[in-house]
Amino acid sequence: MLGVYGVHPGVEHYGYMVDLHGTAGFLEESLELIRTMPMTPNAAVWGSLLCACHIHKDTRVSEQVTHRLLELDPRDGRNYVFLSNIYASTNRWNDVELCRNLMIERGVHKIPGCSSIEVNNVFHEFMAGDTSHPQFTQINTFLDEIAKKLNGLRHEPDKASVFHDIDEEEKESSIRYHSKMILGMENDLNVEGY
Incomplete structure (x- = not known):
């Protein structure tokens, strides 16, 4: 140089x-x-x-x-x-x-994780543990439906990224709402608009 x-x-x-x-x-x-x-x-x-x-x-x-x-x-x-x-x-x-x-x-605090998505020109932001989104219930219902479809397709969630000493069922539940999992599911299920 x-x-x-x-x-x-x-x-x-x-x-x-x-x-x-x-x-x-x-x-x-x-x-x-x-x-x-x-x-x-x-x-x-x-x-x-x-x-x-x-x-x-x-x-x-x-x-x-x-x-x-x-x-x-x-x-x-x-x-x-x-x-x-x-x-x-x-x-x-x-x-x-x-x-x-x-x-x-x-006295050190962890900054909560945040995900965002734009749907129909509307920007939505989700903080870890935040339930204040006006469509929170519908979003969770939709994610539960996706999880059921994935289970029907014998999809195995990647639980290696769950860094808690909890059982396998709790790990699967904790990653259900993780943005990386949701983004990866779109291709598997051909989900559009979400």
Whole structure:
């Protein structure tokens, strides 16, 4: 970059390289690149590696990265949640509880998930746990109908993303209203207008 284009690499360029290496599965190389950067890596650089760890399901590196992110910003609830999810994905329920207690102790709150959709030029937003939408009952009834059709087609929901120590039936129920599941169902059922 410097020799050909006269551009001094900045933190964002290192972030891009970490993202490229990490996405390709070279997590250790990404970690080494971060350690040898001539400037202090910011949360975006560490976050790029964290996303790659999630893609490649590397709990060891992702735990290291999340601890670094917590050092950078101990008030960011997303980092605690991600670390908790890492522990949950490997059934480390005591560590999950430790993360949650640490959040409470430090007064850190999780930002609720949000999904949005535009239907007939009307924008609808849904927050996790929010029941205030005027068509909430109809929407839930529709989702229950979709779930029944999927069960009839022998569709198996992906319960791997449920990071709670609950039984399989509760996991299936908890993902029924998740936006990623709903979007994926449209193609399976040829649902239009929702």
